[in-house]
Amino acid sequence: MKMSKMYMPTLREVPSEAEIPSHQLLLRAGMIRKLVSGVYSYLPLGYRSIRKVEQVVREEMDASDSQELLMSAIQPRELWEASGRWENFGPEMWRLKDRNDREFCLGPTHEEYFTDLIKDEIKSYKQLPLNLYQIQTKYRDEKRPRFGLMRCREFIMKDAYSFDVDEDAMRVAYQNMWDAYDRIFTRLKLNYKVVEGDSGSMGGSVSHEFTAMSDVGEGVIAYCKSCDYAATDEKAKVIYSIPQSDEVEKEMDKVQTPEVKTIEALVGFFNTDKYKFGKALVFLAQGEPVVVVIPGNRELSETKLANYLMIPGHELEMAEEDTIKKISGANKGFTGPVGLLDGTKLLVDKRVTTIKNMVVGGNETDYHYINVNYGRDFQGEVVEDLLMVEENDICPSCGEHLYLDRGIEVGNIFQLGTKYSDSLKAKYLDENGKEKPFVMGSYGVGVSRSVAAVVEQYHDEKGIVWPFVIAPYHAIITIVNIKNEEQVELGEKIYENLKKVGIEVLLDDRNERPGVKFNDRELIGIPVQITVGKMAGEGIVEYSLRKRDEKKEVKEDQLHELILEAFREEGFYL
Ligand code: ATP
Ligand code: MG
Numbered sequence: 044m045k046m047s048k049m050y051m052p053t054l055r056e057v058p059s060e061a062e063i064p065s066h067q068l069l070l071r072a073g074m075i076r077k078l079v080s081g082v083y084s085y086l087p088l089g090y091r092s093i094r095k096v097e098q099v100v101r102e103e104m105d106a107s108d109s110q111e112l113l114m115s116a117i118q119p120r121e122l123w124e125a126s127g128r129w130e131n132f133g134p135e136m137w138r139l140k141d142r143n144d145r146e147f148c149l150g151p152t153h154e155e156y157f158t159d160l161i162k163d164e165i166k167s168y169k170q171l172p173l174n175l176y177q178i179q180t181k182y183r184d185e186k187r188p189r190f191g192l193m194r195c196r197e198f199i200m201k202d203a204y205s206f207d208v209d210e211d212a213m214r215v216a217y218q219n220m221w222d223a224y225d226r227i228f229t230r231l232k233l234n235y236k237v238v239e240g241d242s243g244s245m246g247g248s249v250s251h252e253f254t255a256m257s258d259v260g261e262g263v264i265a266y267c268k269s270c271d272y273a274a275t276d277e278k279a280k281v282i283y284s285i286p287q288s289d290e291v292e293k294e295m296d297k298v299q300t301p302e303v304k305t306i307e308a309l310v311g312f313f314n315t316d317k318y319k320f321g322k323a324l325v326f327l328a329q330g331e332p333v334v335v336v337i338p339g340n341r342e343l344s345e346t347k348l349a350n351y352l353m354i355p356g357h358e359l360e361m362a363e364e365d366t367i368k369k370i371s372g373a374n375k376g377f378t379g380p381v382g383l384l385d386g387t388k389l390l391v392d393k394r395v396t397t398i399k400n401m402v403v404g405g406n407e408t409d410y411h412y413i414n415v416n417y418g419r420d421f422q423g424e425v426v427e428d429l430l431m432v433e434e435n436d437i438c439p440s441c442g443e444h445l446y447l448d449r450g451i452e453v454g455n456i457f458q459l460g461t462k463y464s465d466s467l468k469a470k471y472l473d474e475n476g477k478e479k480p481f482v483m484g485s486y487g488v489g490v491s492r493s494v495a496a497v498v499e500q501y502h503d504e505k506g507i508v509w510p511f512v513i514a515p516y517h518a519i520i521t522i523v524n525i526k527n528e529e530q531v532e533l534g535e536k537i538y539e540n541l542k543k544v545g546i547e548v549l550l551d552d553r554n555e556r557p558g559v560k561f562n563d564r565e566l567i568g569i570p571v572q573i574t575v576g577k578m579a580g581e582g583i584v585e586y587s588l589r590k591r592d593e594k595k596e597v598k599e600d601q602l603h604e605l606i607l608e609a610f611r612e613e614g615f616y617l
Pocket of ligand 1: 152192199453489
């Protein structure tokens with residue numbers, strides 16, 4: 044492509060709305076543009092990268108015997124009612140009505156639709172296993188769309204669904220997809236980890252997330268360096284015990300603690316350890332108040348709480364002051380488990396039951412109880428683990444220590460079991476002619492998000508540093524002075540020659556100052572850089588790679604071989 048004809052609106056300034064590198068650089072490089080919050084257009088350069096990710100995904104899915112099809116984004120309400128997700132999916136679902144008032148959604152995911160699609164067509168065990176996928180636009184009215192392509196309200200996803208005769212066969216399908224994802228993210232050059240995930244609204248029990256490591260990632264993962272344990276912070280089981288002491292249980296007492304509301308202030312006031320406080324948090328779960336008590340030195344995992352209560356995450360919220368007052372009789376900051384309004388649901392993290400002589404809120408403004416002991420002074424529903432994992436917690440698998448890191452979830456795989464086939468009555472006949480529900484799995488890749496993840500891992504202060512596999516073009520030829528005929532001639536000759544051998548090449552033939560061209564070239568991050576300048580008359584050009592600082596002068600006829608060598612170095616082949 045000749046850049047004089049190209050639509051590539053680069054920006055010199057960093058757009059103020061963009062906080063993270065991928066968002067800033069994709070905007071600045073003229074690859075994407077925002078329409079409204081969380082909705083983007085993919086401009087010519089950006090769309091090339093998107094299509095390349097799609098192609099890698101497609102090749103690896105095809106190689107795993109998954110078959111591509113394309114479904115509609117529009118899905119009728121009835122399908123989602125059958126699975127119970129019309130209610131449960133919550134405000135993320137983008138709902139709409141047709142002219143006859145019939146209700147639909149724009150698909151946030153397609154479990155119901157795929158199950159419905161095959162249920163009347165696949166009748167026998169002989170037609171299984173089956174694995175179908177599509178690469179399609181998804182819609183989710185995210186609470187906080189942000190970070191450019193990272194969290195959008197409209198985005199491209201590859202979603203696949205497997206149908207099997209039983210659990211064992213489903214596990215084979217699951218492993219098959221796991222292997223395909225390993226190949227996909229390896230080819231995309233992402234530094235990633237596979238971690239145990241929380242199954243959330245998908246249902247099912249086992250799931251894994253493919254997480255591209257990045258400091259700006261929204262996900263936190265806990266992992267062990269001594270064994271292969273790795274899980275999202277929402278999922279990671281917390282092995283933590285309260286330091287034991289042989290203290291005797293003292294008599295409970297109520298003490299005045301004016302204006303001492305936070306744990307930090309209390310630690311100072313009582314001059315005792317943080318873990319000796321029973322921290323009470325008040326939530327509304329589907330509108331009903333729930334008080335949760337955890338050790339004062341730890342944080343609560345809202346995902347674990349929602350899972351325990353068996354409600355979708357969006358139906359759990361922190362209670363407001365009026366609810367707190369109603370159930371505790373006190374202002375915020377003084378809630379505790381002793382003497383709550385009768386009938387208030389009280390959940391207690393198991394570890395709280397072992398804190399000796401703890402301090403808790405007094406359920407009276409400006410008061411706390413001291414020397415409170417579980418069992419004797421209050422009782423509740425004891426829950427095994429409601430805590431958020433922390434760095435240095437014990438690895439649940441080998442007993443060593445856990446590390447925390449941030450990452451971007453670029454894909455995930457779920458063992459769904461029969462959740463959707465049961466609710467949508469999707470059955471096949473087994474060898475004995477008996478009806479059985481399909482055992483399913485579902486598998487997603489964030490196609491547009493993956494482009495952002497690659498940029499997060501491959502950029503420097505000047506711009507993007509694309510790996511070949513999804514670079515919009517492989518090479519860029521910069522003609523330093525387009526008024527110089529020799530330069531123009533040689534530039535065009537190289538351009539034609541490289542195109543002929545299948546190399547995707549840009550020719551910067553714009554009538555711009557060299558500085559502008561060089562800056563744009565760094566910004567858009569094309570891997571191979573060829574500069575046609577003063578030595579054009581002798582057929583000599585400057586060759587460099589975006590990812591390195593070295594430049595060398597080479598004869599024009601060496602370029603093809605040099606580029607192939609650069610491909611090989613990255614394990615990339617045309
Ligand atoms: P997240 O936890 O980031 O919200 P999710 O668990 O909701 O992700 P899935 O429903 O499993 O995501 O969707 C499959 C893939 O689609 C994700 O792994 C992610 O790469 C991508 N994805 C999900 N939500 C978005 C979004 N709002 N914008 C861009 N990509 C997304
Ligand atoms: Mg989500």
